[in-house]
Amino acid sequence: MTGGRATAAAPVAPVAPSVPPETGSGRDAILLAARRAFTQRPYAEVTIRKIAADAGVSPSLVVKHFGRKEELFNTVADFGPAAAELLDAPLDALGRHMVVTLVTYRRTFKSDPLLRVVFSLGNQDERSLLRDRFHEQVTAALTARLPGHDRALRAELLAGLLLGLGATLSLHREGAGTLASPERIADLYAPALQNLITG
């Protein structure tokens, strides 16, 4: 539906802009409003006008920065760079790399690179373009990377481990996970990923 981008084979794009994505300028307010809109509403109901109003800017400024609705969706729904960065390690060190990368990303940018796809499950009634993107850019990329048997199932469970880590850190903002170092979290959590990777 959105075209199959060959994420697994793509060169590693840098995930990190030099400025946190959710603070400051009108551009960032637009991105935040767009992310909310596309995760909480069916695609057909999302309008540039409503996103602009939520961001406190004019519709023309939204179009100037991001183009029309389809382009804006493509910007907001792009899991490709995050997937490339999460997968950028040798197989025997990939579990730990994924945990440290995810936790560090969350702390640096005050935002989770994958978790927004889960919010889209609140719209129970319809197919979701955001979910299609996740399947293509994350699950399929994980599957392509795994050796051995049951690769699709193991990739889905790996995606679950990444989403679950983000979910629990977001749910327990004042909890033990917030105080722990990425390395300590990886000590406890990365073996689960590594076992699914190694098969």
Next chain:
Amino acid sequence: MTGGRATAAAPVAPVAPSVPPETGSGRDAILLAARRAFTQRPYAEVTIRKIAADAGVSPSLVVKHFGRKEELFNTVADFGPAAAELLDAPLDALGRHMVVTLVTYRRTFKSDPLLRVVFSLGNQDERSLLRDRFHEQVTAALTARLPGHDRALRAELLAGLLLGLGATLSLHREGAGTLASPERIADLYAPALQNLITG
């Protein structure tokens, strides 16, 4: 905020009503509409009238079945029975028990016993009564059950494993996880839980 219920020590309540909770009668339509409302809106903005409209019933029918808003919230937001059932196994078999119980529950009732708390993260601006409930009834109950060091952190990560499993199964409704038996999923996923349980 909602009172600390001693879930961990409570007798095991049956999770399973004899009828799936999200099909059929007006009662079930009300529960579904209420679950959506309380996860997607701030508590203060939820009204019985809106829930009734979404469920296609009268406001007085909602009150007849579930009482006023606070009672209805307590019904919808109760993770206690699910937590009790998930924890109902000896420590050395708890990881596998939790995975099989969660997957079986999801398949039996076409619904996840925990995952709705994650949808509430879409409301980024405010404290959430649903999250408070989850902390009390799930995370604290897990913490109380664990032996050894770093119990709070391990309990948060365990909660993440449970939420991540539900999230990925919901995200990949036509995927490999949907075709796999609960036992096969447990073979792959339960060691992650068991390692965090045993410490």
